[in-house]
Amino acid sequence: MADIFILGASTILVLVITHLLIKIIKVKYTFWGFPESIYDKHWLLGHLPHIRHQGYLGQHFLDKIIEWTEKYPTMFLLWIGPATARVVLNHPDSLKQILRTADPKPVGYGQAYRHGIPWLGEGLLIAGGAKWKRSRRLLTPAFHFDILKPYVKVYKTCADQLVKNIQTFADRKESAEVFGLVSGCTLDIILQCAFSYETDCQNLLRNDNRYVTTVYEIATEWTRRNTCPWLYSDLFYFNTKMGKQFKSHCDYVHTVADDIIAKRRRALEDADLSERKYLDFLDILLTAKDGDGQGMSIEDIRSEVDTFLFEGHDTTASAISWILYSLAEHPEHQMKCQEEIDRVVSETESGELEWNDLDRLEYLTQCIKEGMRLHSPVPGILRENQAPIKVDNHVIPTGSCLTISIYCLHHNPTVWGQDHMDFRPERFSKENVRKMDPFAYCPFSAGPRNCIGQNFAMAEEKMVLATLLQRFTFSVDKTHMVEKLLAAVMRARNGIKLFASPR
Numbered sequence: 001m002a003d004i005f006i007l008g009a010s011t012i013l014v015l016v017i018t019h020l021l022i023k024i025i026k027v028k029y030t031f032w033g034f035p036e037s038i039y040d041k042h043w044l045l046g047h048l049p050h051i052r053h054q055g056y057l058g059q060h061f062l063d064k065i066i067e068w069t070e071k072y073p074t075m076f077l078l079w080i081g082p083a084t085a086r087v088v089l090n091h092p093d094s095l096k097q098i099l100r101t102a103d104p105k106p107v108g109y110g111q112a113y114r115h116g117i118p119w120l121g122e123g124l125l126i127a128g129g130a131k132w133k134r135s136r137r138l139l140t141p142a143f144h145f146d147i148l149k150p151y152v153k154v155y156k157t158c159a160d161q162l163v164k165n166i167q168t169f170a171d172r173k174e175s176a177e178v179f180g181l182v183s184g185c186t187l188d189i190i191l192q193c194a195f196s197y198e199t200d201c202q203n204l205l206r207n208d209n210r211y212v213t214t215v216y217e218i219a220t221e222w223t224r225r226n227t228c229p230w231l232y233s234d235l236f237y238f239n240t241k242m243g244k245q246f247k248s249h250c251d252y253v254h255t256v257a258d259d260i261i262a263k264r265r266r267a268l269e270d271a272d273l274s275e276r277k278y279l280d281f282l283d284i285l286l287t288a289k290d291g292d293g294q295g296m297s298i299e300d301i302r303s304e305v306d307t308f309l310f311e312g313h314d315t316t317a318s319a320i321s322w323i324l325y326s327l328a329e330h331p332e333h334q335m336k337c338q339e340e341i342d343r344v345v346s347e348t349e350s351g352e353l354e355w356n357d358l359d360r361l362e363y364l365t366q367c368i369k370e371g372m373r374l375h376s377p378v379p380g381i382l383r384e385n386q387a388p389i390k391v392d393n394h395v396i397p398t399g400s401c402l403t404i405s406i407y408c409l410h411h412n413p414t415v416w417g418q419d420h421m422d423f424r425p426e427r428f429s430k431e432n433v434r435k436m437d438p439f440a441y442c443p444f445s446a447g448p449r450n451c452i453g454q455n456f457a458m459a460e461e462k463m464v465l466a467t468l469l470q471r472f473t474f475s476v477d478k479t480h481m482v483e484k485l486l487a488a489v490m491r492a493r494n495g496i497k498l499f500a501s502p503r
Contacts, residue, residue, distance in 0.1 A: 024083045031085050034394055036077035037068050046079025051227050057486035058493060066411050073414045075391050078403065081229045086382075086401045090408035092415065092439035094391045098383050098402055099439065099447040112226040112382050116488075119218055119250045121303025124452060125311065132449075135304065138288040138296065139452060142194075142281040148456055149355045151193045155460050156352065158188040159467035161202045166472065166500045168204060175477035175497040178324055182464070183212045183317040189460060190312035194281035195260050195305070196267075211256055215310055218249045219488035257305040261286075261298075281308060308453070310488075315377050316457050318489040319443075320464055323371030325482065325496050326423045328474040333425055337364045338473070338503070341466045358462045364469075366425035368461050372443040373416075374423055376407040377490050381445055406442055407490075415440050472500040 042049055053060040065088070068076050074091040089095040113126050120126055124135055141147075162185040169176035184202045187209065191197040201209050221242060225231045237243040264282050285304055289295045296304075327334040340363045348357060359365075381404045389396040396402070411420045415437075416427070426432065444451035451457070468474075476482075477497040485493040 020083065027083050027085055030397060031077055031087075034077050034087070035072035035075065036079070037064075037071065040064065040068075041079055044082055046081050046084075048080060048227065051078075051080070052224075056493070057223060057227065059483050061486065062407065062484055065405065065408055069405075069408045069412055073412055075394075080227060084229060084401075086403045087396055088403045088405050088408065089391070090405045090412055092409070092437040094389075095404050095409065095442075096439040096446075097389050097391075098385055099404065099442070099445065099449070101386065101447065115225050115232075116222050118247060119222070119253065120307045120310065121299065123300075123303040123307030125307050134290070135296075135300070136452065138290075139281070139284060139304065142284045143452055143456060145455070147280065148459060151189075151456070152353070152355045152358070152459065152463060154192045155189060155463035156467060158185050158192070158202070159464045161185065161188070162464065163467060163471050165202060165204055166468070167502070170472070170500045170502055175480065175499045177495040178498050179317065179321040179492050179496045180209075180212070182321045182324075183313065184209050185464065186313040186317040186320070186460070187212055187309075189316075189464075190309060191260075193456075194308055194312060195264065196280055196282070197260050197263070211253065211309075212313075214249045214252055215314055216487075216491070218246065218253070219310075219314065220485075220491075221246050221249075223487045253306060253309070254302065257302050257309065261301060261305060311451075312453060312456075315489050316460055318375075318377035318491065319368070319372055319457070320461055321492070321496050322375035322377065322490065323368055323461070323465060324468065324474060324498065325476070326371050326374060327367060327469070328476045328498050330423055331473075331475070333367055333423070334469065334474065337361075337367055337465075338469050340364060341470050345470065353463060353466055355459070358459055361462055361466060363425065364462060364466060365458075366428040368458070368465065369428040369441070369443075370423060370425045373410045373427070373441060374421075375484075375490055376410050377443065378445075378488075379407040379486050379490050380405045404442075404445070406445075409440070409442060471503060473503055475499045475501070 037047070040050060041047055047064075050064045051057060051061055065078075068088075069090050072090075074094045075087055075089050078086045078088050080086065089098065116126060122131060124132065124139065127135060162181060165181050165184075166176050166178070181202075187201050188199070191199060191201070201211065224242075225237065225246075231237045231240070231243075238247060260282070264286060268283070268286060282305070285296060285301050287295070327337065340361060344357055344360045345351060345353060348354065383402045383404060385396060385398060385400055385402055388398055389402075410416070413420055439446055444454040444457070475498065477499055480497040481494065482496050483493040485491040
């Protein structure tokens with residue numbers, strides 16, 4: 001009996017090893033001759049030692065991919081272990097071939113995005129094909145300008161609370177960790193604007209915001225799992241300590257979404273929608289129907305709520321925080337923004353910024369765009385090509401895992417020059433923008449799957465930053481080291497600490 005067991009186990013082991021070897025040979029053959037940094041590649045682990053340097057995706061990895069971008073300015077291979085290759089696209093000419101595809105597909109069910117399904121379901125971020133097209137069509141009306149305009153008052157109210165929170169630190173002559181404070185503000189904004197849901201998520205007495213903290217941990221763990229091939233199996237992963245914690249965190253954010261949906265359902269049952277000026281995002285989710293009268297399922301609605309809670313606060317918080325950091329590093333640009341804000345506000349009848357005033361903040365807009373280029377709040381996205389793509393003299397076969405590296409694109413010297421690490425808002429002057437390739441700057445992605453909420457986000461960033469800069473002058477806390485940390489969005493490993501001096 002023991003001999004039979006040993007023979008069976010040995011046979012299974014041989015089959016597994018043989019299967020792996022065949023897969024390695026096939027992948028190596030498929031991408032033979034593609035540009036890659038062979039001197040930085042481990043024979044077994046591939047580029048994992050750089051991806052997970054000291055156990056996390058930080059500045060070391062960012063420096064490496066920029067180094068590789070300088071060597072290979074259109075694309076390069078990134079190996080995750082011996083058998084998984086991702087093709088990193090980092091130039092407008094290469095990435096536009098996939099971003100402008102009529103029916104692009106995210107890498108959803110064998111790669112990285114699949115790991116996010118327990119959290120976000122098949123919402124707009126992850127869904128593909130007909131499901132994505134249907135959701136996009138049903139949700140687009142929620143971001144019409146007529147709906148967005150009244151939100152400016154919510155932006156201002158929430159930003160005023162953020163000012164009060166920062167003032168608390170200013171009064172004590174202490175630096176404020178702005179990433180956490182801004183995250184509370186942007187969560188407050190998306191809850192009120194998209195869901196008409198009010199909380200005390202900016203209350204400093206709570207010490208932390210459980211939802212913000214949980215999303216941070218989910219997004220970080222999602223990224224960590226994506227870079228650990230041995231954790232790809234759900235059966236194995238969800239029996240680990242981190243897998244169980246990930247599931248617990250997902251359950252918590254789902255309860256928040258369920259509570260929001262339940263309260264709105266009750267409100268809709270008691271309300272006359274004809275008396276309302278417009279429907280917000282959640283109203284549209286609950287009432288949208290196809291031509292055949294079919295609405296969205298309960299599961300689909302929750303997936304979209306979870307997706308928009310995440311994308312509607314986390315990415316915007318990252319953008320605002322990093323832009324504020326760059327302005328604190330460059331007081332000359334901060335001062336020009338403040339002068340512009342003061343002038344525009346002084347010319348308004350109410351003494352408050354309104355929707356139509358936001359377009360007049362031209363220099364602040366340049367700083368916002370340059371901040372999103374320099375720091376890339378969304379560092380990259382994954383796609384699966386539905387047809388072969390030719391880049392230079394190489395043909396990327398159908399079904400490949402493509403990484404659209406927004407960070408590498410925004411730091412490609414052949415696109416932005418050798419000073420790509422410098423903060424230069426004039427890159428986005430009207431004259432320079434007219435000469436720019438439409439795919440050279442993609443903070444909100446581009447093409448059919450571009451960010452549906454980008455107008456919402458830009459208006460929010462302008463209002464929050466204008467409100468802060470109208471009240472404070474920011475400077476860097478030089479005793480605190482700021483280091484980038486890659487997750488689903490660009491984070492700061494230990495936060496961003498700034499001093500705020502009342503003006």
